[in-house]
Amino acid sequence: MIATSDKWRIAQLDSLAPEAFVEITYKVTEPGLQESAVESNNGAMSFSDHNNIVDMTGREHQTYATLEHNLWALGGDHELLPNVDDTGFVSSVISGGDGSFSTSPVITITLDALHAQAIPGITITWSTAYGEYASRFRVRAFNGNTEIASQEFENTSVETDCQIALSGYNKVQIEILEWCLPNRRARMERLFLGATQTYNKNNLLSYTHKQSADLLSAELPKNNITFSLNNADGLWNPDNPSGHIRYLAERQEVRVRYGFKLDGVIEWIDAGTFWISGWDTPSNGLEAKFTARDMLEFMSDIYTGPKKGSLYEIATAAFVQADLPTLDNGDPRWFIADNLKEYMADFSDNNTDYKLAEIVQLCANAACCVMFQDRRGVVRVESIRENSAGYAIRKMISYTHPEFTLTKPLKSVSVNNGMGIAEHSASGEVQKLENSLISDETRANHVAEWVRRTLENRKIISGDYRADPSMDVLDKIAVESKYGTNNAIYVTEIEYKFAGAFHGKYTGRSTDFDVETWYSGELVSGGGVKRA
Numbered sequence: 148m149i150a151t152s153d154k155w156r157i158a159q160l161d162s163l164a165p166e167a168f169v170e171i172t173y174k175v176t177e178p179g180l181q182e183s184a185v186e187s188n189n190g191a192m193s194f195s196d197h198n199n200i201v202d203m204t205g206r207e208h209q210t211y212a213t214l215e216h217n218l219w220a221l222g223g224d225h226e227l228l229p230n231v232d233d234t235g236f237v238s239s240v241i242s243g244g245d246g247s248f249s250t251s252p253v254i255t256i257t258l259d260a261l262h263a264q265a266i267p268g269i270t271i272t273w274s275t276a277y278g279e280y281a282s283r284f285r286v287r288a289f290n291g292n293t294e295i296a297s298q299e300f301e302n303t304s305v306e307t308d309c310q311i312a313l314s315g316y317n318k319v320q321i322e323i324l325e326w327c328l329p330n331r332r333a334r335m336e337r338l339f340l341g342a343t344q345t346y347n348k349n350n351l352l353s354y355t356h357k358q359s360a361d362l363l364s365a366e367l368p369k370n371n372i373t374f375s376l377n378n379a380d381g382l383w384n385p386d387n388p389s390g391h392i393r394y395l396a397e398r399q400e401v402r403v404r405y406g407f408k409l410d411g412v413i414e415w416i417d418a419g420t421f422w423i424s425g426w427d428t429p430s431n432g433l434e435a436k437f438t439a440r441d442m443l444e445f446m447s448d449i450y451t452g453p454k455k456g457s458l459y460e461i462a463t464a465a466f467v468q469a470d471l472p473t474l475d476n477g478d479p480r481w482f483i484a485d486n487l488k489e490y491m492a493d494f495s496d497n498n499t500d501y502k503l504a505e506i507v508q509l510c511a512n513a514a515c516c517v518m519f520q521d522r523r524g525v526v527r528v529e530s531i532r533e534n535s536a537g538y539a540i541r542k543m544i545s546y547t548h549p550e551f552t553l554t555k556p557l558k559s560v561s562v563n564n565g566m567g568i569a570e571h572s573a574s575g576e577v578q579k580l581e582n583s584l585i586s587d588e589t590r591a592n593h594v595a596e597w598v599r600r601t602l603e604n605r606k607i608i609s610g611d612y613r614a615d616p617s618m619d620v621l622d623k624i625a626v627e628s629k630y631g632t633n634n635a636i637y638v639t640e641i642e643y644k645f646a647g648a649f650h651g652k653y654t655g656r657s658t659d660f661d662v663e664t665w666y667s668g669e670l671v672s673g674g675g676v677k678r679a
Contacts, residue, residue, distance in 0.1 A: 148538055148617055148618060148619060148622055149416045149417065149522060149616075149617040149618075149619060150416075150617075151414070151416060151617050152409070152414055154409045154410065154414065155407060155409060155414055155617070158407060158409055159544065159615050164407070164613060164648060164649070165407045165408050165409055166407065166408040167405070167406070167407055167408075167645070167647070167648050167649050168347065168348060168405065168406035168407070168408070168413055168415075169347065169348055169351060169354055169403065169404075169405055169406075169418070169645045170345065170346070170347050170403065170404050170406070170415075171345070171346045171347075171351070171354075171374060171401060171402075171403050172343060172344070172345045172346075172401070172402045172403075173343070173344055173399055173400060173401040173402070173423065173439075174339070174341055174342075174343055174399060174400045175266065175267055175341050175342045175343070175344055175391070175394045175395075175399065176266055176339070176340055176341025176342075176399065177262060177264045177266060177340075177341070177396060178396060178397070178398045178399065180258070180262060180266070180340050180341070181201065181339065181340055181341075182472075183258050183259040183260070184201040184256050184257070184258060184338075184340060185201070185256070185257045185258075186198055186200055186201050186236075186254065186255070186256055186257075186338075187254075187255045187257065188236065188238075188252065188253060188254045188255065189250070189252065189253045190238060190239040190240060190250070190252065191236055191237060191238060191239055192234075192237045192238070192239055192332070194234055194237070195234055195235070195236055195237040196234055196235065197235065197236035197237075197254070197335075199235065200235055200236050200254075200335055200336060200337055200338050201256065201337075201338055201340075202477070234334075235274070235334060235335055235336040235337070236254060236333075236334060236335040236336075237332050237333075237334055238252040238323070238332045238333040238334070239332075240252060240332070240333075241330055241331065241332055242325070242326040242328070242329055242330060242331055242332075242333070243329060243330070244329045244330070245325075245329065246282060246325045246326045246327065246328065246329050247324065247325050247326075248323065248324070248325075248326070248333070251322050251323055251324055252322075252323045252333045253320055253321070253322045253323075254320065254321045254323075254335060254338070255318065255319070255320050256318065256319040256320070256321075256338065256340070257317070257318050258316075258317045258318065258319075259317075260317060261290060261315065261316070261317045262314070262315070262316060262317065263314055263315055264314065264396065265312060265313065265314040265393050265394060266312075266313050266314070266340060266341050266342070266394060267310060267311075267312060267313075267341070267342045267391075267394050268286075268308065268309045268310045268311045268312070268313065268341070268342050269286065269309045269311070269313075269319065269321075269338060269339060269340055269341065269342075270306065270307070270308050270309070270337075270338075270339040270341065270342060270343060271306070271307045271309060271321065271335060271337070271338050271339075272305065272306050272335070272336045272337040272338075272339075273305050273306070273307070273334060273335055273336065274305065274334035274335070274336060275305055275306075275336060276336070277334060278305060279305070279326065279327050279328060279331065279334060280302055280303070280304060280305050280307070280326075280327050281302055281307075281323045281324070281325065281326060281327070281333065282301065282302055282303070282325045282326065282327045283299070283300070283301055283302065283324040283325035284299070284300055284302065284321060284322060284323045284324055284325075285297065285298070285299045285300070285321070285322040285324060286298055286300065286309050286311055286319065286320070286321055286322075287319070287320045287322065288311075288313050288316040288318070288319050288320075289316060289317070289318040289319075289320070290315055290316055290317060290318075291317065291318075295315060295316055296311060296312070296313060296316070298311045299324075303327075308342055308343070310342070319340070321335075321338070342394075344391075346374075346376060348645070348647065350376050350377055351374060351375070351376065351377075351645070352375045352376065352377055352434050353373075353374060353375045353434075353644075353646065354372070354373075354374045354375075354644065354645040354646075355372065355373045355374070355642065355643070355644050355645075356371075356372045356403070356418060356419070356616075356641075356642070356643040356645075357369065357370070357371055357372075357640075357641070357642045357643075358370045358519075358619070358620040358640065358641045358642075359620065359639060359640045359641075360517060360518070360519040360620045360621050360639060361517070361518075361639065362517065362531065362601050362621075362637055362639060362656060363512060363580075363597075363598055363601055363602075364508050364509075364511035364512040364516065364517055364518050365512065365580070366508075367443060367504055367505070367508055367518070368441070368443070368518055368519045368520060368620075369440075369441070369443075370419060370421070370440070370441035370519075370520045370620075371421065371424075371438065371439060371440040371441060372401070372403060372418075372419070372421055372438070372439050373436065373437065373438050373439075374436075374437055375434040375435060375436045375437070376434065376435045376437070377433070377434065378428065378432060378433055378434050378435040379433050383428040383435035384428065384430045385428055385430055386430050392428055395423065395426060396423070397422075397423055397424060397425075398422045398423065398424075398444065398445070399422065399423045400420065400421075400422055400472070401420070401421045401422065401423060401439040402417075402419075402420050402421075403417075403418035403419055403420075403421070404416060404417055404418050405418045405616040405649075416522075416616070416617055417522040417523065418522060418616065419441075419520070419522045419524065420442075420522075420523060420524025421439035421440060421441060421524075422439055422440060422441075422442075422444050422445070423437060423438070423439050424438050424439060424440045424444055425437070425438045426438070441520045441524070441526075442471060442480055442481075442520055442524060442525075442526050443504045443520070443526070445469050445470075445471050445472075446465070446469045446471075446502065446503035446504035446507070447502055447503070447504065448468065448469070448502065448503055449500045449501070449502060449503075450464075450465055450468065450500075450501045450502065450503050450505075450506045451468065452464030452465060452467075452468055452506075454493070454494050454495045454497070455492070455493045455494075455495055456491065456492065457487065457488050457489070457490065457491055457492070458487040458488075458490045458491075458492055458510040458513055458514050458584065459483055459485070459487035459488040459510075460488075461492060461506065461510055461584070462483050462487060462506070462507050462510040462511075462528060463483060465503045465504075465506040465507050465510075466479065466481040466483075466503075466507070466526075468503060469503050471526075474523065474524070474525070480524055480525050480526060481525060481526045481527070481528075482525055482526070482527045482528070482529065483510075483528045483529075484514075484516060484528060484529040484530060486514060486516075486530070487510060487514045487516070487528065490513060490514055490590060491586065491587075492510075492513065492584040492585070492586050493586045494583040494584055494586070497583045499583070507526070507528060509582055509583070509584045510528065510584060511528045512580075512582050512584075512594070513582055513584040513585045513590065513594065514528070515530070515593065515594060515597040516528050516529055516530055516531075517529065517530070517531050517621060519620060519621055521619075522619070531621060531637065532621060532622070532623075538615075538617075538618055538622060538624045538625070539624065539625040539626070539627060539633065540610070540612050540624065540625070540626045540627065540653070541627045542627050542629065542631075544612050544613040544615075545610055545611070545612045545613075545627075546610075546611040546612060546613070546650075547610055547611050548610070548628065548629040549608050549609065549610040549626050549627075549628055549629075549634070550608070550609050550610060551606060551607070551608055552606075552607045552609075553605045553606060553607070554602070554605045554607065555575065555576045555605075556572065556574065556575030556576065556605070557571045557572065557575050557576060557578060557599065557602050557603060557605070558570075558571060558572055558573070558574055558575035558576055558577050559571055559572075559577050559578070559599075560577075560578045560579075560580065560595040560596075560598045560599045560602070561577055561578070561579050561580070561595070562580045562581075562582070562585060562591040562592075562594050562595045562598075563580070563581060563582065563585055563591055564579075564581070566585070566588055566591040567585070567588060567590070567591025567592040567593070567594060567595040568592065568595055569592070569595035569596045569598065569599040571599050571603060578598060578599075578602060580594070580595070580598060582594070601656075604656055604657040604658055604659060605657070606634070606656070606657035607654065607655070607656055607657070608626050608634055608636050608654070608655055608656075608657060609640075609652070609653060609654040609655070610626065610652070610653060611650070611651070611652050612651050612652075612653065613648075613649070613650070613651070614643050614649040614650060614651025615649070615651075616643050616649055616651075618638065618641065618651075618653075619638070619641070620638055620639065620640070620641050621637060621638060621639070622637070622638050623635065623636070623637055623638075623658065624636060624638060624655070626653075626655075634657060635657065635658050635659075636655030636656060636657055636658060637655050637656055637658050638653055638654070638655040639654055639655050639656060640652075640653065640654040640655075641653055
């Protein structure tokens with residue numbers, strides 16, 4: 148479950164759900180462009196960490212006493228400079244009484260190669276810490292020493308979207324002509340080579356979010372969104388020379404969040420981070436359709452790492468080879484539970500070409516773990532979560548009664564052609580599992596028993612409901628039947644559709660635990676429980 152406020156959970160009690168929102172934000176840039184950027188300048192203070200303005204790690208910047216007008220330590224409002232890495236670019240020159248500079252600060256971004264793919268401009272964050280900005284500046288782009296574009300901007304914002312079409316360039320310069328305050332140094336916290344587009348329900352014609360994860364890591368997880376935008380103005384037409392379509396590229400980052408308006412304020416939760424994988428923008432159409440997928444989009448190459456070592460080492464090698472984009476704070480976009488360090492694998496004699504995602508999946512299965520992408524866009528390999536907050540899909544929010552189906556009776560589980568066996572009953576189906584990363588009998592028997600315990604619960608429950616999008620795949624929840632009984636399941640599939648309100652579908656496998664003890668209190672809504 149995604150953490151929400153009490154107001155969010157209690158709102159699910161109402162006969163009518165509160166006003167709902169979806170917001171889609173994507174970065175319009177060339178994949179890999181930002182990572183190749185190197186910053187230089189014509190003069191910065193010794194404490195300036197100007198190299199970090201292009202790494203996009205989302206540092207929290209602070210105010211310091213830097214011997215400028217109203218920036219003195221004696222006033223008590225600003226700290227003395229420690230040994231810091233959160234100042235961004237700070238110019239060595241100070242603006243005059245009119246905000247102009249005797250020598251304009253110039254920040255130069257040099258790229259590793261000539262970039263022909265067009266981007267719609269750059270985005271500059273000046274100084275959120277001080278609330279200051281360049282009131283006038285110039286952006287110039289170069290191919291070597293040849294200037295190919297130049298535009299001067301007047302500005303009144305701490306974050307500036309500089310719309311200047313760039314293509315065929317390998318260097319960008321920002322020349323700060325005037326600061327918003329006199330007698331102050333120019334500052335810049337971040338510079339993004341590209342633009343950010345945000346769409347909400349005013350632009351969305353349709354939206355669907357699908358998630359799935361296997362309790363046994365027998366299949367790869369899936370997490371993707373599809374959405375369509377209003378294209379009545381032709382911005383997405385492929386033959387529109389000034390449209391947005393020329394800036395689209397695969398693997399552009401998309402971030403989504405969901406919200407409900409509660410007491411006049413929108414409460415937001417993360418829906419996920421995705422990467423554009425395809426689009427359909429017919430020239431005569433009134434809508435443009437897009438598909439964005441999870442991090443596994445980056446993990447389709449053939450694994451070339453070590454074939455002997457701990458499961459942790461093998462999974463780590465797969466993630467490192469994938470060279471995944473990092474989180475905003477610089478952390479990797481994967482998490483591997485420590486218990487994978489305890490189990491060894493040796494598949495040196497196996498000549499099968501596994502994809503990177505498949506290797507991680509096999510590691511998860513061999514360690515009795517699940518594999519999924521969380522809502523920060525992090526691929527996780529860990530034991531199934533037990534952190535459910537008592538979520539219940541009640542009759543009052545169900546559009547149909549839950550549907551119950553039974554899988555085939557289970558006789559036994561066989562791992563790697565009998566290396567491991569777990570008996571269950573005298574008759575039924577023999578579930579076979581093949582995993583070349585399970586290398587010894589002890590581990591094979593342990594995995595076989597894990598599979599047996601999971602599959603002995605034959606009941607699969609599915610249904611349609613008025614969705615609370617804080618529910619996540621692999622959550623442990625309760626589903627109320629038409630007879631008022633509560634059935635506990637692990638959610639394996641979720642689909643959210645948004646058309647002004649959330650509509651959901653779910654599927655899950657029954658699991659054994661005492662539902663009433665689990666609640667320990669009174670069920671109060673489709674979205675939570677009031678603890679005793």
